[in-house]
Structure formats: C-alpha cells, structure tokens
Amino acid sequence: MSLRYALLALLTVEPMTGYDLYKEFESSVGHVWHAPDSQIYPELRRMEKDGLLEGEEISWGQRGKKRQYHITEAGVAAFRTWMNGTLDYARVRDPAHLKAAYLEWAEPDAAREQMLAHIRHHTELLQQWHDKVREIEEGASPMLNRRLAKVPPEQRRKTAAFKKFTYEGLIARAEQEIAWANRGLALIDELYAEPETADAGKS
Amino acid sequence: MSLRYALLALLTVEPMTGYDLYKEFESSVGHVWHAPDSQIYPELRRMEKDGLLEGEEISWGQRGKKRQYHITEAGVAAFRTWMNGTLDYARVRDPAHLKAAYLEWAEPDAAREQMLAHIRHHTELLQQWHDKVREIEEGASPMLNRRLAKVPPEQRRKTAAFKKFTYEGLIARAEQEIAWANRGLALIDELYAEPETADAGKS
DNA sequence: GAAAACATGTAACCGGTTACATGATTCT
C-alpha cells in the first residue's frame, strides 16, 4: 500500500498527471519506491474513487487531453495519518544473501561473478544517490525546490534535511553492501587458491 | 522463484517433510528467506511434478502419515544451475526510507517513534544473527552439522565459511540501519528543539 | 517525415499473505 502514499507525497507539492508521476517514479521517489506506469494509472483512479484525489480533464494540443490530479483535504489527512503511524516490517527475503549462504555450490568463477555483480549493482545505486545528495545540497533539485517554495520558511530546513538524511542512509547501505561483497571476493580467493594444502582429492 | 531454490538447498542435506521444511523456514533459512507453510506445501507438489523432488508417503503413528521429499538428480542440477547463474536485482522498494524522506509531515514524537521502531526491529534481527554466527563458530548448528557430515572433508571449510559470511553481511547491514536511525534521532532533536531562533510564526 | 516523448490504459500472470479448515500424535 506504500504506492498510494508515495503518490500522495508527490501530489502535496502540485497537481500532476499520471505521466508526470510516472516520470517522478523514474527519478526522485523512484530511488526509494519504484512503480511502473501500469500500476500508477489504475491506482490514481482508485484514489480518486476513495476521495483522496480529484482528477480534471485538461486538453493538450488540438485533440489530445490528459487527466491532472490534485490532492484533496482527505488526501492530505490520509498522508499525515500514514506519516504519523508505524510501519510493519516485512520478513526478510533476500536472494543475494540466500545465494551467498550456499556459495560452495557455485563454481569459483561464478561465485566471484556474483560478488562482482553485487558490487556493480550497488555502485550504480551509490552513484545515483550521491548525485541526489549533491543536487539537494546545491539546491538543484527541481521537485524539491518546488516543494520548498510551497512550504512555510521555518519548515524548509526540515524538508531538505530529511531528504538528505534519507539518501545518506541509502548511501551507507550501498557502501556496506559493496564492502561485504569485497570481503566475499577475498574469502573466495582464500578458500579456492590454497596452494600448500595440496589435497588432490576430488568428489 | 527463490523459494524453490531455498527448498532445494535444504533438501540437498537430507529428505524432509513439508513440516520439517517449514520449521527450517522459521529458523535457519528463514533468516534470509521467509515462507509460510501455505506456500511451502503447494510448491513442494509443483517441484515434484517438475521432477526436482520425489515424495514418499511415510506412515507416522497408527493412522497418521506424512510425505517425505528427497531431491532428485534433476533437482541437484537445477540448484547448481541457479547457483552458477546470475541474479537480477529487484528495484528499490523501501517503505522505511520512503517515510523518512517526508518525515517533516510527522509529529516530532511520531518521527522519533519511527526511528526507535527501526532500531528495535534491526536490533532484534541483529540478536538472531549474532546467535547464528556463534552457533556456526561453536559447531552447534544442527542443520549445518548434518550438512557438513554429508559433504567431502575438503568442502567443509567452504560450507561453514559461506554461511558465516552471509550472516556477517546481514549483521553489518543491521548495524548500519541502527546507526542511520540514531543519526535520525539526533537530526530530529536538532531540527525541533531550537530555542534561540524563537520564530513564533506558525502556519 | 521520423523519432522521441507524452499520455493512458487493459490483461494475464505470479509470488506472497491471510484466513480458513482439518485431523493425528505426542507430551504433560
């Protein structure tokens, strides 16, 4: 159900179309919550039916039109309620660590490749998140700037600080994952390249 | 589809019933991959149909019976193939960080409570994982011991090392999450308890 | 004129969750 609140979060800034929101899910919010367009459009309809949003047909060019949604008071209240409530944490389900636990079943090169893939994956994320933090620090994030413009001055510091705090957490996590995978590479080397204990016995 | 491979991983040690496997999912593998019994039983049936397992009716007490599954050669091959292949990483979907990004919408106490809940959650996990590592180090893990007994001597070191490596990664992650939430608490205090800038303006 | 971007959906499927349902055995 977090998709709904991610959408509400964005719509507290300004009215948007499904496509606008989808674009945001490919960049800003997409860094903490991903959603494909095929999930966004129907969810917006449901949210409208539930009174959290109001949609308005807007013409676009000659024949085209688009539907712009703005958040209702009920929507703001729902978002606030969600923000004040507690989350329940999902049970662990982590394919990378599941595989790591049985890495003795993989060929040494395949095992190394898993660790390298883990590093590549998290390095990419790290890059994105670093860029985001820099954007926030330089005041170069369009979405955040529009949000800040809407918010009373005393709140601006908080708004920016929590965004930065979020990305810093993600960065620390990615760095940890990279460090772990590097330890994995070292471990694989240690376990498989042992020249002196020349035990030729093979299974 | 990881459930299937988690089940195969366990069944490489010895034949088990659905209930045995379910118990393991509450303790050992459950730490990296959770699954409820209602998912395990039908999956075992499907795996049998796919030739990865063979089930055998075993009588239990007077009238009772249970179905014990053992892995087939095809099952071992499928597991090995999965272990040698690469994983694709799911897109980020992280409710805790999503909420953190908009924490200015929560009451200060609610914001603190989120951070405390984050700390509590990860402290619990940390506890479990530390216990697991200790168990591995002391050779007190029944499942791992049975696995080690089945494996050729040269492999034992690897088998235990990768388990420990996995848990150490989870521990480092949990510690990082706790550190992040503590930084969050400090940030909330800093942002909300600012006595000198007595800006009485409220929205 | 073609390609990229804007715009909005439906449908089939899949993995996972929650609730329901039942009964046997073993332990105290």
Next chain:
DNA sequence: AGAATCATGTAACCGGTTACATGTTTTC
C-alpha cells in the same frame, strides 16, 4: 484429558510485473 506440536492443505485476495494496445504531440 488437554495442550502443544506435527501434519497438510485450500481459497480469497493483494500488490507487483510483463506484455499488449493505442493514440497524440513535440522535436529534430
């Protein structure tokens, strides 16, 4: 005798993914 544990499922639902489908507008 009753509780805990062993044992095995079904069914409804839900959130998310992938594929399909279509058309407009803007940019090059």
